Amino acid sequence: MSDYLIVDCALFRESLSAALDGEEGPLPEAEVDRHLRECGACRAWQEEAARLRRSMVRQAPAVPDLTAAILATAPSPVREKWAARIALAIVGLVQSGLAFAEFLEPGAEHAGHGGGLSVIHLSNESAAWNLALGIGLLWAALHPRAAGAQLPLFGGFALVLGVVSVADVSGGQVGAGRLLTHVFLVIGLVLMFVVHREHRRRPAPAPSTADALGTGDDDLQLPEQGQPAPPAAIRHRFPRRPASRHRAA
Structure with a gap:
């Protein structure tokens, strides 16, 4: 009896399965071929395995190359404009610097109004507000997306401040330096x-994008596209307890 007959057919079939997958099996290829010539059961198993693999592996549908069309319709890259953002950041730094200067000399701008501690608190409150405005300007310069959200706040403040400033100038209550x-x-x-x-x-x-490229849903047909998708399983957030429990008799 030859040596290859001593080995179980399962080992040869493992090598045949690996060969179908394009991998290297546990036995040499020459020994496997010699066994196939003399073992009809393994030859039948190989033919059935190959037929089953061909039935399971489907060819991918042909997809057109849309690279040129996508590049043609894609918008050209826009160069980032930094001039306004840099200028806004500089203004924000200046605004913050004015607030810090007011913190260092509290009450200097309101010295002629009297009031002692209340004037100092009013000055600190004004400095805090100016510092907040400076931080808002810097934030808008760093994050342009946030600029639109801050426009109503800054616009309303500038409008009210302009009206009050005109009234204070008319009454002689504020100097040109403050304005x-x-x-x-x-x-x-x-x-x-x-x-x-x-x-x-x-x-x-x-x-x-698909409509602009002229590739609608009718152009690409995937296999079994008309079949409805299976319903998704309902997943509960918490485990459900049984409605009732029965004791075994």
């Missing part, structure tokens, strides 16, 4: 609006 500090707020508001507009003008990908 000049409000110029940076107006400049920052204008720059914030510019940054917001530039951010909105950046192109976004079109939602109907």
Whole structure:
């Protein structure tokens, strides 16, 4: 009896299965071929395994190359505009610097109004508000998407401040030096609006890319596309307890 007959056919069939998958089996190929010539059961098993593999492996549907069409319809890259953002950041730093200067000399701007401690608190409150405005300008310069959300706040504050400033100038209650500090707020508001507009003008990908390329749903047919998808299993967040329990008799 030859040596290959001593070995169980399962080992040869393992080598045949590995060969069908393009892998290397546990036995040499020459020994497997010699066994196939003399073992009809293994030859039948190999033919059945090959037939089953061909029935399970399906050819992928042909998909057209859309690279050129996508590149043709894609928007050209837009160069980032940094001038307005840099100017807005500078204005934010200046606004924050004015607030810190007011913190270092509390009550200097309101010295002529009297009031002692209340004037100092009023000055600190004004400095805190100016510092918050400076931080808001810096944040809009770093994150242009947030500029639009801050425009109503800055615009409303500038409007009310302008009306109050006109009334104070008419009554002689504020000097020209104090009014000049409000110029940076107006400049920052204008720059914030510019940054917001530039951010909105950046192109976004079109939602109907398939329609623009002329590749609708009728062009690509996947196998078994008309069959309805199986319903998804309902998953509960918490395990459900049985409705009732019965004791065994």
